[in-house]
Amino acid sequence: MQPLIEHKWDLSIPEAINLQKELALKVQVSPLDINSLRYIGGIDCAPSTDMSKYFAAAVIWDIHTRELVEYHIADAPLTFPYVPGLLSFREIPAVIEVMKKINKKPDIFIVDGHGIAHPRGIGIAAHIGVIFDVPTFGCGKSLLYGNYQDPAHERGSTSPLMAKGKVIGNVIRTRSNVRPVFVSVGHKVDLKTATELTISCSGRFRLPEPTHLADKLVAQKENKSVIINKLL
DNA sequence: GCGACAG
DNA sequence: ATCTTGTCGC
Numbered sequence: 001m002q003p004l005i006e007h008k009w010d011l012s013i014p015e016a017i018n019l020q021k022e023l024a025l026k027v028q029v030s031p032l033d034i035n036s037l038r039y040i041g042g043i044d045c046a047p048s049t050d051m052s053k054y055f056a057a058a059v060i061w062d063i064h065t066r067e068l069v070e071y072h073i074a075d076a077p078l079t080f081p082y083v084p085g086l087l088s089f090r091e092i093p094a095v096i097e098v099m100k101k102i103n104k105k106p107d108i109f110i111v112d113g114h115g116i117a118h119p120r121g122i123g124i125a126a127h128i129g130v131i132f133d134v135p136t137f138g139c140g141k142s143l144l145y146g147n148y149q150d151p152a153h154e155r156g157s158t159s160p161l162m163a164k165g166k167v168i169g170n171v172i173r174t175r176s177n178v179r180p181v182f183v184s185v186g187h188k189v190d191l192k193t194a195t196e197l198t199i200s201c202s203g204r205f206r207l208p209e210p211t212h213l214a215d216k217l218v219a220q221k222e223n224k225s226v227i228i229n230k231l232l
Numbered sequence: 233g234c235g236a237c238a239g
Numbered sequence: 240a241t242c243t244t245g246t247c248g249c
Binding site for chain 3: 045046047049051054082090176177
């Protein structure tokens, strides 16, 4: 897979913010039938120990068999600082590299991070969706933007994530009595479908299976040879 | 001006 | 993201 929209990544912070405002205009929130989704992509990233580069892991998980069908890892130089709201500029260069290795294009991608639940409406999940023009949504482990009431403690409970009087995502309890995850649309999908998919991909862990697997895979970054056994 | 602040 | 032990609970 290759990005359809290409732009510079070595930008100053003000330039990056302006680019986000432009790209935010291209974000599409549209209905997507959950029954048409079988191959679910999962993406997660992590910096190298020496902080000189960033690794990105991509997995493809079959929601029918509930098994991993493909996985890859890649890296790219780390050039951008961590600034809340500008995570895309640190991680997407590595994501572009793993995407190049994907053989079977997934029906949708779940990205570790936020979608439109972002100060300018374009978190990393939305940014990836826009430049690759594929369905994506974000599943973050903590809050970046918005307000919410804690959802009930039972698995499957949800509570709307709000900002400026609008619903920008859902806070979802994927496991009973465990901290919830923050789901927001990225591109070419609707919140209801993203929410239902998150719940149907979860159960064993706090994170939905695709993201959980990508998380475990990227954690093996520096030793990428002994991973196969431990992952399957 | 004072907090908040994905990974 | 990462530095970190034991411990509580399903």
